[in-house]
Amino acid sequence: MRVANFVEAGHSCRAAAGNFAFSESFAIKLVRRTRDTGSRAPARQGRPPGRGKLVPYEAFLIQTVEARPTITMPELAARLLDEHGVVAAPAILSRFLCRRGFTYKKHLMAAECARRRAK
Template identity: 60%
Template sequence: MSASTSIRLAQRMATTGSLEPARQGRPPGGGKLAPHAALLIGWVEAQGDITMPELAAKLKAERGVTAHPASLSRFLIASGFTVKKNSAGDRIRSR
């Protein structure tokens, strides 16, 4: 271990009381879709076969919030939705 690494570890131990590395990345739970979570989930549960571009257009029209379809998809997946196909081959979202 180099001297500089030892110094940094000693400083971390003195300031935090632990040698665990700090959390990296953005803090969880934020984002511009979080305030609209209940609305988005309600729309998807009411119309399970809604596409992400349709959902983005509806969000823009009703709330004035611009969101990319991929962002909406990631948000719904994080909320517990999965994309399933029914017997007719159509995609539907289920939770």
């Protein structure tokens, strides 16, 4: 806020950087972001939600886990590779399913998984 206000008061980005002990690059990028977006907030990092290589196979993954709740992630990765030709690490599959309401507990029945996911 202080850097942006200093520049808005008529000083250069380089002068603001020197005055507040920030890099010149930071001040220049901050002013550019403020000018382009109207916001001084940092840009969101990471992949936008709802995208990724597993999203098109969501129905397949959920049906597979509901049909066999005790399936392991390496087994699920192997089925995904065999049936769709998509390589996915077991950890990615686990995170993907956890975001959709599944848990680590292997003794849950398929109906219990579906009920939790519906919440």
